[in-house]
Amino acid sequence: MADITRRFGWRHLRSAPTAHIRHHKRGTLVHDGTGLSFWYRSLSAALSEVPVNDRELAMAFHARTSDFQDVTVQATVTYRISDPAEAAARLDFSVDPDTGAWRGAPLEQIATLLTETAQQHTLDVLARTPLAAALVDGVAAVRERVAAGLAAEPRLPATGIDVVAVRVVAIRPEAEVERALRTPAREQIQQEADRATYERRAVAVERERTIAENELASRIELARREEQLVEQRGTNARREAEENAAADGVRAEAEAARTVRLAGAEAEAARAVGAARAEAQAAWLRAHGEVEAATLHALAATRLAENLPHIDSLTLSPDVLTGLLSKLGRPEAGA
Numbered sequence: 416m417a418d419i420t421r422r423f424g425w426r427h428l429r430s431a432p433t434a435h436i437r438h439h440k441r442g443t444l445v446h447d448g449t450g451l452s453f454w455y456r457s458l459s460a461a462l463s464e465v466p467v468n469d470r471e472l473a474m475a476f477h478a479r480t481s482d483f484q485d486v487t488v489q490a491t492v493t494y495r496i497s498d499p500a501e502a503a504a505r506l507d508f509s510v511d512p513d514t515g516a517w518r519g520a521p522l523e524q525i526a527t528l529l530t531e532t533a534q535q536h537t538l539d540v541l542a543r544t545p546l547a548a549a550l551v552d553g554v555a556a557v558r559e560r561v562a563a564g565l566a567a568e569p570r571l572p573a574t575g576i577d578v579v580a581v582r583v584v585a586i587r588p589e590a591e592v593e594r595a596l597r598t599p600a601r602e603q604i605q606q607e608a609d610r611a612t613y614e615r616r617a618v619a620v621e622r623e624r625t626i627a628e629n630e631l632a633s634r635i636e637l638a639r640r641e642e643q644l645v646e647q648r649g650t651n652a653r654r655e656a657e658e659n660a661a662a663d664g665v666r667a668e669a670e671a672a673r674t675v676r677l678a679g680a681e682a683e684a685a686r687a688v689g690a691a692r693a694e695a696q697a698a699w700l701r702a703h704g705e706v707e708a709a710t711l712h713a714l715a716a717t718r719l720a721e722n723l724p725h726i727d728s729l730t731l732s733p734d735v736l737t738g739l740l741s742k743l744g745r746p747e748a749g750a
Contacts, residue, residue, distance in 0.1 A: 416464070417429060417430040417434060417464055417510065417515045418515065419514065421513075422454075425454050425456060426454065426456065426457050426512060426513070427452070427454050427455075428451070428452065428453060428454075428455065428462070428515070429451075429452040430449070430451050430464065431450065432449055432450040433449070433467055433468035434449060434464050434465070434466055435447075435449050435464070435466075435467050435499035436448065436449070436462065437462070437463040437465070437499070437500070437503055438451075438455060438460060438461070438462055439460070439461040439462075440455070440459055440461070441459060447500075449467060457512035457513055460512045461509065462509065462510045462515075463503040463508045463509050463510065464508060464510045464515070465496055465499035465502050465508045466522075467495060467496055467497075467499060468495065469493055469494070470493070470494060470495065470522075471491055471492075471493055472491065472493075472530070473489075473490075473491050474489075474491070474529070474530045474533060474534070476530070476537070478534075478537055478542075479538075479541065479542065480541050480542070480544055480546045480549050481542060481543055481545050484546040484588055485588070485589055486541065486549060486589075487587050488534075488537050488557065488586050489583070489585045489586075489587075490533060490537075490558075490561065490583045491584060492565070492578060492580070492582075493578070493579040493580040493581075493582075494525070494529060494577065495577055495579060496576055497575055497576070497577045498575030500575070501574065502521075502575035502576065505574045505575070506519075506521040506524055506525070506574065508521045525576060528571070528576075529565070529578075532564060532565055532570075532571075533561045533565065533581070535564070536557075536561050536563075536564035537557050537560070537561060539560070540556055540557050540560045541553065541586075544556070546592070550588065553586045554583045554585070554586055555583075557586065558583040561581050561583070562578070565581065
């Protein structure tokens with residue numbers, strides 16, 4: 416919508432670059448173009464504002480397939496007004512000179528024209544197409560048919576309208592039918608998921624079995640090695656006992672030999688000592704046999720004195736001394 420400013424009974428209009436302005440004054444075209452800015456008097460001015468930019472028109476309508484199923488078609492048509500003069504002549508694009516608002520609804524008229532034309536060609540295509548084919552290939556078929564139909568529509572060029580693009584967003588059946596159509600696919604997906612789950616479980620069971628077999632084999636190998644270890648330990652113990660017994664035998668034999676040798680040496684020493692003692696005794700006896708009795712008595716007294724305990728003092732009574740002297744004097748008297 417153009418900006419209109421009031422000044423002392425005059426009006427000033429300033430339009431956008433995407434709006435085509437046509438200004439008639441007393442039936443004469445005074446201004447014609449986009450992005451205009453000018454002064455005018457509202458009582459003598461007839462203004463038209465035609466948008467020349469690309470505009471998007473979203474549409475949704477119902478159709479029926481060849482198997483009598485209702486579907487909803489969602490599409491978008493992009494159009495623009497390429498001939499503003501022709502459009503202003505065919506449609507009411509006039510604006511209020513005081514406010515700049517459209518007096519009519521020209522864009523709604525264009526939307527109705529485009530929607531009805533697109534719907535007509537869409538119904539024609541889907542009426543010959545079953546639901547399954549419409550859901551699979553219907554989008555492309557409807558888009559091509561609507562684009563061709565709008566391009567061939569004579570009213571659009573006569574109104575100065577060019578269709579830039581046609582897009583069909585979706586073709587959807589009723590909710591119940593859509594759920595029914597989704598069921599086989601969902602069941603198949605569920606079956607695939609169950610199959611994958613079963614395969615995963617089977618693989619897991621196989622892996623667990625392999626692990627259990629490996630553990631059992633490891634235990635068997637460990638038990639076999641423990642048995643070998645026990646046998647080896649027994650063998651080592653027997654060998655150690657045999658070695659110890661042999662060592663003890665050798666040690667006993669050595670000890671016995673040593674004892675025998677010691678006994679022999681001791682016996683030999685005892686024999687030598689006995690012989691020496693016998694010889695000494697014999698010599699002693701021979702020596703005493705040749706000595707007189709008085710000498711033997713003196714030796715006996717000397718030996719006895721050597722063996723007596725230490726005597727500090729000795730008291731001799733006259734009787735003892737007399738008897739001793741008498742005994743000592745007897746041999747001398749006999750001699």
